[in-house]
Every structure is written in C-alpha cells, then in structure tokens.
Amino acid sequence: MSTYELCTPLKKEDIRKLVAGDVVYLSGIVYTARDEAHAHILELDGRNEELPFDLEGAAIYHCGPLMLKEDDKWRAIAAGPTTSDRMARMTPKLLEKHAVRALIGKGGMQGIAGRLEDKCVYLAYTGGCAALAAGSIKKVRSVHWPQLGMPEAVWELEVERFGPLVVGIDAHGNDLFEKVRKNALNAFCQLR
Numbered sequence: 001m002s003t004y005e006l007c008t009p010l011k012k013e014d015i016r017k018l019v020a021g022d023v024v025y026l027s028g029i030v031y032t033a034r035d036e037a038h039a040h041i042l043e044l045d046g047r048n049e050e051l052p053f054d055l056e057g058a059a060i061y062h063c064g065p066l067m068l069k070e071d072d073k074w075r076a077i078a079a080g081p082t083t084s085d086r087m088a089r090m091t092p093k094l095l096e097k098h099a100v101r102a103l104i105g106k107g108g109m110q111g112i113a114g115r116l117e118d119k120c121v122y123l124a125y126t127g128g129c130a131a132l133a134a135g136s137i138k139k140v141r142s143v144h145w146p147q148l149g150m151p152e153a154v155w156e157l158e159v160e161r162f163g164p165l166v167v168g169i170d171a172h173g174n175d176l177f178e179k180v181r182k183n184a185l186n187a188f189c190q191l192r
Contacts (some may be wrong), residue, residue, distance in 0.1 A: 001019075001021045001022055001023065002019070002022050002023070003022070003023040003024075003025070003085075004017070004018065004022060004023070004024050004025070005024075005025050005161070006024055006025070006026050006027070006158065007027045007028045007099075008026065008027070008028030008029050008030065008058065008059050008102075009019075009028070009029075009054075009056060009057025009058060009101075010057045010058075010059065010101035010102055010119070011057060011101070012101070012171075013100065015101050015102065015120065015121045015169055015170075015171045015174075016118075018121055018167045018170050018171065019102075019167065019170050019172070019174065020167050020168065020169065020170045020174040020175065020176040020179070021166065021167060021176055022166070022167040022170075023163070023164050023165065023167075024123055024163055024164070024165045024166075024167060025161040025162065025163040025164060025165070025174055026059060026102070026104075026159060026161075026162045026163060026165060027053060027159060027160050027162065028059075028106070028159065029058070029059075029156060029157065029158060029159075030058075030059045030060075030061045030156070030159050030162065031053060031055070031058055031059070031060050031061065031142070031154055031155070031156055032060075032061045032062075032063045032064070032065055032079075032154060032155040032157065032158070033049070033060045033061070033062065033087075033154055034062060034063070034064050034087070034151060034152050035086055035087065035152070036083055036091075036148045036149075036152035037089075037152055037153070037154045038087050038090040038094060039090065039182075040145060040148065041098075042093055042094065043098075045093075045094075045097050046184050050098060052144050053142075053144055053154065053156060055098035055099065055100050056098070056099050057099060057101050058098070058099075058100050058101065058102075059102040059103075059104060059123075060100055060102065060103050060104065061079075061081070061102075061104040061105070061125075061157070062083070062084045062086075062087055062104060062105030062106075063079055063081055063082055063083050063104075063105070063155075064077065064082055064145055064150070064151025065077075065079040065082065065121065065134070065135075065150070065151070065154065065155055066078040066079070066130075066150070066151075067140065067143075067150060067155070073140070074140035074143060074155075075140065076131075076133075076134040076137040076140060076155075076157070077134060078130035078131060078134055079129065079130055079133040079137060079157075079186075080116070080125075080129055080130030080133055080135045081104065081105045081106040081124075081125040081126075081127060081129075081133070082106065083105065083107045084103065084105030084106060084107055084108065084109050084122070085104060085107055085108065085109050085110055085141075087103075087105075087109070088109040088110060088111065088112050090095060090125060090150060091109065091112060091115065091116075092112070092115040095115065095116070095119050095120060098158055099119075099120075100119075100120055101120055101121070102120060102121050102122075102123055102126055102145075103116075103121070103122045103123065103181070104121075104123045104124075104165060105122070105124060105125065106124060106126070107124075107127075107177075108122065108124065108168050108169070108175070108176075108177030108178075109122055109169065109177075111144045111171050111178070112169065113169050113174065113175040113178065114173055116169055116171060116173075117118065117171060117172065117173045118171055119171065120171065121162075121167055121170055121171050122167060122168045122169035123165035123166065123167060123168065124165065124166045124168035124176075124177075125163070125165050132181060133162070136159050136161060136162040136163070137157050137159055137162075138159065138160050138165070139157070139158040140155060140157060140158075141157065141158055142156040143155050143156070144156065147191060148150070152187065153178040159184070172179045180190075
C-alpha cells in the first residue's frame, strides 16, 4: 500500500499507478455531483449541449454539501460523501463522453470495476467525516444548476489535501469492495 498526493486535472498516468488499497490526498478542483446532477449531465450530453464546467481529468465527488452564503461568497459547512452505488448505472454513459479520472464517495459501486478500467478510479471517503471534508475545501469557486437544490447542484470546490481517500476500485479492474464481499461470504460459508 502506497500514499499519493495528486492534483487535478488528473492524467491517465496519475490513475494508472494507483492500486486498490492505496491512499490518496487530492488537491485542486473537485466537482460535487449526486443523482440529479448526473441525470442533468446525461440529458445535456444527449442534446449535444456543452456543460458549464470542464470534466477533462476531473474528480467528481458524490456529495450533497451543506453550504452557507456570507457576503456573496459560499462556504462549506459540511461536505461528507453520499452513497455512490446510486450513481453506478449512470457512470458508464458519463465516462463515454467525459474523461473523468476519479469518482469519490462512500460504499463502493457494485459491478462497475470493468467499466472504469483504464479510464477512472473510485476513491472511498469515510462516511461521517463531513466536517473534516469541509475543512479541506479552501474555496467554493462556483455553483452550477442551483435550481436542482443545494445538495443536488454541482459545486466547484477548490480543495487542498482532500482525504484520506482509499482507492476502492483501481483502473486495472481491481475492486476492494468486491474482494471484501467475497472474503466475507467465503468466511461465512466456512462457518456453516
């Protein structure tokens, strides 16, 4: 297991060196996106419309942050991860059009390891660490699609040493969550 400090935009070389179980600290720009934001991205893609943000080499954080507006500037109060598996069915289509290099969230994404291969990694962030995550956000650069509501809008965040993030699914098809599930099932079966 190795520890890496990476900066966005991420390149393929950045993610190819990562192995499931490695630890990553991320700096640069991260975009939040939950269910509604993913659906809206795919809707615009379907109409060949441009997005108001650039996903080339991007990191998407499955998060519905709690924000506070002070003097016309937004500040993150809490920014913990949400369950990523909800976005699993939309992710392959998103990756067909956009060179997203990292997905961040909690709980893994079942059945997606093969679709991430040589394209993207999944970085797991511990649930319940919303205040810790907010502390790594140095600036809220912008908010896109606020009509979706605070948790569903796309927040463009400038982060510094965001993490620790564990490589849950690497770009080589290794899925740490699936490995743990199989080991647990095998152990259970042996006990019976």
